[in-house]
Amino acid sequence: MLISIIWRGFKKQLANYLIFFFSLIFAVMVYYSFTAMTYEQPLIRSAGKNTQLVGMLGFGSFAVVLILLFFMANTNRFFIENRRKDISIFHLYGLNYYQICLWFISEIFFIGIFSFGIGIGLGILLSKLFSMILVKAMDLSLQVHFFFSPDAIITTGLVVLFILAVVSFQILWLVSGYKFSHLKKQRLRKVQAMKISLWQKILGIFGALFLLSGWTMAAAYTFFVRQASDLFGLIQGTLLLMSVIFGLCVIGSYLFFAFTLRWYNSYRPKRLNKNLGMLSRSEWQLRLFSEWRFFGSITVALGLALAILGGMVALVSLEMRAVDEIAPASLMLTRESYEKFAPKLQSTLPYQRQTLHFKAVPAKQNVEIRGEGVNSGPEVMDMITVSDYRAFQKINPTLQDIQLNSDHSTVVLSSYQRYLNDYTRYSETINLKEQNITVQAIHPNFFGDMNLRYGTGLIVVSDELFNKTAGLTYTTEVIDVDPQFENKLNQLIRENLEGDWDHPIHYNLAWKNQQIIGEIAEGKGEKTDSTIYRSEYTSHQETYRTTRSSVGLVLFVVTFVTTTFIITTASMVTLRQLSEFKQKKKQYGLLRQMGIPDKAIYQEIKRENRVVFFIPAILALIHSMLALSVIAHIAKNANYGFVYLFCGLMLVVYVLFYWAACAYQKKIV
Structure with missing residues (x-):
């Protein structure tokens, strides 16, 4: 028995x-x-x-x-x-x-x-x-x-x-x-669930306010992060603001399910008397009283999972885009290495060649990073002529068109422009040793690998100004081959180039009496903090393969983990719905005996399932979309299409589980 x-x-x-x-x-x-x-x-x-x-x-x-x-x-x-x-x-x-x-x-x-x-x-x-x-x-x-x-x-x-x-x-x-005494306590809890005390209403108001505050700060992230950066510094202010937004959304989500929605469901207008709407609200209010922690956890976890996926996708998108920015041609290498490499290259495969002439010069430009102070000391800058820039632009289409206003104008190519352009201010004048030049525009630095050059910044100047300015001249050779020859070129690179760092320069620069003091010297010597080396070469295929293998692995793992989490959370919601439904099966039988049509009962079943499945999912979707907007402020120009596709996938999974739950409940009712 x-x-x-x-x-x-x-x-x-x-x-x-x-x-x-x-x-x-x-x-x-x-x-x-x-x-x-x-x-x-x-x-x-x-x-x-x-x-x-x-x-x-x-x-x-x-x-x-x-x-x-x-x-x-x-x-x-x-x-x-x-x-x-x-x-x-x-x-x-x-x-x-x-x-x-x-x-x-x-x-x-x-x-x-x-x-x-x-x-x-x-x-x-x-x-x-x-x-x-x-x-x-x-x-x-x-x-x-x-x-x-x-x-x-x-x-x-x-x-x-x-x-x-x-x-x-x-x-x-x-x-x-x-x-x-559990069943007796459970009946008592049901009575308590239908009552909303004053302090619970206050907490319900706080839940709505916390959510709205977190969403507002995320939507207007640029404004708030500037204020936080001025007070605490860029990195500290950014982390603090993100923590505040995250905390408001997490606490707000739990309070929303525990008190805000319960208070809303306690209001029962007359229109709910139709189609069993009153019953639906009562059932949802009872569920919230006992399961608000579960719904809050599902909402926060789903939103966080999609936000992490969004961050990874942004990283992958930027890294893959950087491949064409770091290695825009098949091969970029130093002039000295090219002279050794050229005989084997010429006898093996056809290629196009472009010579870029650079000049390392002492220069000073004030750069202010919001919350981090001003970089006002002199440094080594690289200079290139506008004619070489336009010639290289034919190979590297990421470069923007440049038209200099005068012989004393310049366009700055800055690495800060990729990520910190909203928080960076540049002085309108660059001080050289002999003269000052006017900054006409600031563009992102997509001129190839920075390790092939000496300076942290690159300025595009007229041919006349380039020839008049004293500095250390060096050249970089750009080799471009058809895609069908990329593998053969990469094999030659592995056989003949070492990838060493060489051609050091030394500098000792200072700013005194409104002018730059010091020189740039080349040659090997004792390595100091003011010594800079150049890399031997940058290969497009090597850069692509290294980047693609790393970011592809990250995206693969994060995608499958996120998929697993979405399916398990939808399963948990379905489990609860089916189990709760079996306990309420007699209740629906009584409604049928009272003359309630089957259509109205089925609509009530769907209404309850919609609330349980889609309120947490939609709230999590809002959290993740606003998190993506924050990430987009930091990582601009990234492609977020994959994340939006995944958000749609989450809704599809929840719709499928919702449909399965409704079909099963309709069958056994």
Whole structure:
């Protein structure tokens, strides 16, 4: 008899366990695939040491474990809460505390081990697909083969056992807190849920104000960050402002579900008397009273996950765009290296050549970074003629058109313009040793790798001013080949160029009596803080492959971790809805007996599901969109299309789970 009761209780939870089961299978599959790739030696060798493949995949596996712990702890607590009646029956039949715990732990272990087996099987079958996606993301020249890793299976098994052990201890703690007076207390809590006290209304107002304040500060981020930078410095002010926005959104989200929405639902206008609207609000108010922490956590976690994905996508976009800015041609190298490299290059493949003439000169331009003070000391600047600039522009289309107003005008190409242009101010005059020149415009520095030059800044001047100005002259050779010859050129580079740093210069500059004092000298000597070296070359293909492998790996891991989290959170919401619905099934039967049409009942079911599924999702979407706007202020010109696509994917996943929940509830009502 007892066994049949236990089995009947288990079958009642079977639909919930199925969602739990499938979500666990997906997480185990992802974890195994990440772990297996860390043992795949051909992939590791092809990726190279610079990508830190093992470490990044390990981080992804750790993130999946945290998601699994969060998922299983929440669902397990919910299962126990919804089986209080079964616990009472077990007590009446004489089962003690340890026997009841053992039964629940056996259920969890049975589902966990079964899902582990299926998840490992799917992981083994789909590991080649995961590896192919990673190889494509990193743009590796590697043929992916089927790979089976016993070590990865053992590691995944140990992780699943650890998680099941943690859940088992949670069961011991939850069941030990059970009291027979629970149902009576639960009825009392329902009465309390329908009342909103004055202090709860005040907290509800604070919840709305915190959310609006955080959203306003994020939307007007540029204004607020300038004020914070003036008070605390650029870095400290930026971090402080981001922390304040994050804190307001997190606290506001919890207060919103705990008090603001409950207060709103306590207001019941007459129009709600139609279509069971009053019932819907009452049910939602009861859910908020007991589950506001769950909805707040889901909202904050989803918003944070999408914001992190947005930050990673911004980083990837900027890094990939920087490839064409750092290496705009097939090869850029020093004149000395070109003279050694030219004979083999000329005898191997056709190419176009452009010579760029630079001049390192002592110069002074005041640069103020908001909150960080003014850089007013003299430094080494590189100078190039406008004619060389226009010739190089034919190869490098990222360069903007320049028309100098006079022979004493200049355009500054500054590295600050990529990220700090909103916080940087430049003086309108640059002081040289012999004369002053007027700054006509400031553009981002997309003139190739800065390591091929001496100065931190580059100024474009007229040919006449270039010839008149004293300084250290040097040249850089630009080699461009057709894409079909890139691999052959890269092979020649590996065979003939070392990539050393050479051609040092030394400088000792000061600003006295409104003029620059000191000289720039070249030649090897004792290395000091005022010694600068130049890199030998920059290759487009090498730069592209190094950058693509690194950022592709990051994007791969963050994408799959975020996908796993979205699916598990949608599963948790669905589990709660299906379990709550079974408890309310009799209530809907009574409504049908009272003459309420089935159509109205189905609309009520959909209305409740819409509220539970989409209010947290939409609130999280608002958080993430405003977080993206903050990131866009810092990382301008990045492509955020992938993140918007993922936000749409999150809504699609929630819509699918919402539709599945509605279809199942309609079937059993």
